[in-house]
Amino acid sequence: MPAKPKPKNPPDIHWLYEASVQNVDTDLDFARRVYARHWKRKPLTVREDFCGTAKLAARWVERNRAHEAWGIDFHQPTLDWGVKYNASELSEEQRRRLHLLCGDVLETRTPKVDMAFALNFSFCVFKRRELLRTYFERVHEALNDAGLFVLDIYGGTESVTAKSDDVRRIPGFTTPEGMRISDFDYIWEQAAYNPITHETLCHIHFKVPGHGSINKAFTYDWRLWTLPEIQEILLEAGFSKAEVYLHDFDDHGESDETFRLRKTYVNVQGWVAYVVGIR
Ligand SMILES: C[S@@+](CC[C@H](N)C(=O)[O-])C[C@H]1O[C@@H](n2cnc3c(N)ncnc32)[C@H](O)[C@@H]1O
Structure with a gap:
């Protein structure tokens, strides 16, 4: 069989990733809603762990002049891509409120923030319970007293x-x-x-x-962590509460993208949950 021709001029995979996987406005709207319910005020500062191209952090500073964001990732080329494309969309003033740090989320320190995010299941790189707890403790330390931590996980x-x-x-x-x-x-x-x-x-x-x-x-x-494990480890790391939010399905069997606080859920083929640790 003749060898398959290599794709000509392949598109940059980061564009394809952002278009397929990320919906940072949904994430930010969700977190803001939960934050306002718990703390009766608007959050101002955000930390995006495992930020990759820092799309969420960039969007946060774009949304309001009072917003500031920190993004952490240990892969400099991906951060560079974020600077080139996501940060370049911002005005100079907005860029001054966006801080991208190259480093390990277990070690990199930031000023205290109102909301921290670890999205698209990124924390699953930590396969041992002690390591995951250490990471959650670092996030807990990085939050203001009125703070929360949003993660997501899939299952089914x-x-x-x-x-x-x-x-x-x-x-x-x-x-x-x-x-x-x-x-x-x-x-x-x-x-x-x-x-x-x-x-x-x-x-x-x-x-x-x-x-x-x-x-x-x-x-x-x-390691695909389960919902009970994540909740338990958040509490062990010092969070006062761990909440699980899950979606329903539309007529086509897709997520309706409306996440509600749940105590029980009927298991299905696939779901994605937000887990929120309340400081
Ligand atoms: C699944 S991507 C997440 C990208 C984006 N934040 C999102 O929500 O889609 C995971 C990112 O985590 C970074 N990463 C993995 N382990 C890390 C660690 N220990 N510290 C900092 N960054 C890490 C990788 O370089 C990669 O950019």
């Missing part, structure tokens, strides 16, 4: 099968450099899951018309 029956694929069609867009990307496929592959350790290996692939397949654009080697 498909998350604990040996192998599974989830394919979603993502609307196309044009990059700032003028590259037109038509509607494309985002593929989440769970390549391995070990029920003894809850370790899982997942890949993100993209199929972009005119550019072919971009296999293993991102790979994650994680």
Whole structure:
């Protein structure tokens, strides 16, 4: 069989990732709502851990002149991409309120903030309970007394099968450099899951018309923590409360993106929850 031709001029995977995976306005609106309910005031400062391209932190400073944000990631090239594209969208004044730090979230110190985020399951890189507790303790220390910590986690029956694929069609867009990307496929592959350790290996692939397949654009080697474990460890790390928010489904079986505080939930094939640690 002839070798498959390599995709010509492949699109930058960070654009594809941001378009497929992130919805920072939903995250920020959710957190602000929970914050206001608990603390009866508006949050002003945010810390985005595992920030990658710092899309959420950049959006926060853009939203209001009184907002300030810190982003932490230990991968300088990804931070550089965020500076080039997300921070460059900001005015000079907004950029002065955005602080991107290259470092490990376990060690990097920031001023105290009102809200901390660890999204897209990033904290699952910590596979040992003591390490996860140490991380949660660091976040607890980095919060103001009126503060909260928002994480997300996925689960459901498909998350604990040996192998599974989830394919979603993502609307196309044009990059700032003028590259037109038509509607494309985002593929989440769970390549391995070990029920003894809850370790899982997942890949993100993209199929972009005119550019072919971009296999293993991102790979994650994680421990899939369960909701009770996350809540227990947040409390062990000093949080006064740990709350779980889950969505319902629309008529097409997709998440309705409305997250409600729950004590019970009927398990389904797949769900994504926000867990909130209250300082
Ligand atoms: C799944 S991406 C998350 C990107 C983005 N924040 C989001 O919500 O989609 C995970 C990021 O965490 C970073 N990372 C992993 N372990 C880290 C650590 N211990 N300290 C700082 N950054 C870390 C990686 O470099 C990567 O950019």
